[in-house]
Amino acid sequence: MNISNDLLAELTRDLGLDVPFVKGQTISVNKCWHFYTNGADVDAMFYDEADFVSAMNRIFVTRLGFKVVILAFTLMDTHVHFVLYGELEECVRFMKEFIRLTSQHIENRHGEQKKLSEVNVSYQPITDDRYLKTVICYTLKNAPVGGLGFNALDYPWSSGPLYFKRSGLWCSPAWDAPLVPGSYRLEQIGFNERRNVLQTRKNIPLDTLMIGQLVFPGEYVAAEVVERLFKTCRSFNFFMCSSREDDVESRGGCLSQLTMPIQELRQHKRQMCAELFGTEKTNCLEMTQRLRLARALRSRYNSSPKQIAKVCGLVYNDVKDRL
Numbered sequence: 001m002n003i004s005n006d007l008l009a010e011l012t013r014d015l016g017l018d019v020p021f022v023k024g025q026t027i028s029v030n031k032c033w034h035f036y037t038n039g040a041d042v043d044a045m046f047y048d049e050a051d052f053v054s055a056m057n058r059i060f061v062t063r064l065g066f067k068v069v070i071l072a073f074t075l076m077d078t079h080v081h082f083v084l085y086g087e088l089e090e091c092v093r094f095m096k097e098f099i100r101l102t103s104q105h106i107e108n109r110h111g112e113q114k115k116l117s118e119v120n121v122s123y124q125p126i127t128d129d130r131y132l133k134t135v136i137c138y139t140l141k142n143a144p145v146g147g148l149g150f151n152a153l154d155y156p157w158s159s160g161p162l163y164f165k166r167s168g169l170w171c172s173p174a175w176d177a178p179l180v181p182g183s184y185r186l187e188q189i190g191f192n193e194r195r196n197v198l199q200t201r202k203n204i205p206l207d208t209l210m211i212g213q214l215v216f217p218g219e220y221v222a223a224e225v226v227e228r229l230f231k232t233c234r235s236f237n238f239f240m241c242s243s244r245e246d247d248v249e250s251r252g253g254c255l256s257q258l259t260m261p262i263q264e265l266r267q268h269k270r271q272m273c274a275e276l277f278g279t280e281k282t283n284c285l286e287m288t289q290r291l292r293l294a295r296a297l298r299s300r301y302n303s304s305p306k307q308i309a310k311v312c313g314l315v316y317n318d319v320k321d322r323l
Contacts, residue, residue: 001222003069011069011085016129017228032071032085032126034135034248035095039078039310041119043266043282045102046077047110052157053214054109054199058101060208060220061200066094070221071229072136074158076146077263078310081139083132085222088123095121105199124248133230137243146262152240162223164233183211262311265303269311272296282313290314291322298323 003011012018016027037045046052055075063070069085080098084091103116126132143155153160186194187206197213198204209216230236270280273293282290294312298305305323309316 001069001218001220001224003222003225007067007069011222011225014085015132015225015229017225021231027129029126029129029132031087032083032132033088033091034124034126034139035080035082035084035091036122037079037099037119038122039076040313040315042078042116043311043313044077045079045106045116045119046075046157051105051109054105055102056157056217057198057213057215058098058105060215060217061198061202061204062094062098062101063220064202064204065097066090068094069225070159071132071226072139072159073221074139074142074155074160076142076157077266081142083126083136083139085225092121092123095123129229133235133239134243135248136226136229137239138248141240141243147264148262159217159221159223162218162221163226163230164236183209183216186210262307265297265307266311268300269293269297272300287314291319294319294323 014030015032016029019027046055052075059070059073067086067090070082071085072081072083074081082095084094086094099116099119099121103114103119106115107113124135126135137152140155140158140160141152143150143158143160144152148155150156153163155161185206186204186208189197189210194204195201197210198215208219227236230239269282273282273285274280276293276296277285277289279285282293285293290312291314294308294314297303297312298308305320306316308314308323309319
């Protein structure tokens, strides 16, 4: 990711990257935020691989209009996490624009109007370097904690595959290294094809690196800044292994312990919803019907109450005693 010299100097100062390392010492950071949406707000934000590819490119396109630095992110099918650097108001506008454009994509591709209109964007301030490292690792670990069959550093719809990788020698399920066959610069394809791939009328830098239909995520994620933050791969691996959900949830985070891959449970939910109410859609159910569905899923599949509440569109703290 290209960062201007002025912004890099500001970011270096605010993240304490120029402060000498002292073992056990915590360094204050400024203008860093953990943004996330609640998976219980919507049954799905991304339905298939094409939706995820579009969303990845949308991050790149959206960021072009904002003075925001993306340190880490992950896209799950029901929610998203971003670790951002920038002024709070600017970061909020970036997140809301990303959600708005995603909702527009769902309407255009799937015919569901205003699908994400009720999705709330929340954030946590990050005030020290240790918590910043913890939140980055928490964000990257969403996929395996959610029961998906990916290593945290290999989940394709996140920034995980970018850090501490040697150029030309790494790959992930969705991306290949920038120098292998299949990569190209945006200027190598025609104007109309560029517009169709990126779904925007914005003027996109023609030297943007593409991998197939995907903008290379290194174009919009400041992986080199994150590597400077952790300093060594050993430190990065330490935080990846030692960070826990409680470290973030205690400050207002929102990741639930899951006991079954959420896609699998969502399929069971649709089947059971059809059995009980004659429809696979839960967004048309009354609250008492959703609670009945949640109890039935809990009884049959013995999944965690948090996961059950999420897929049924219930607020866990409101219904945990009734599950």
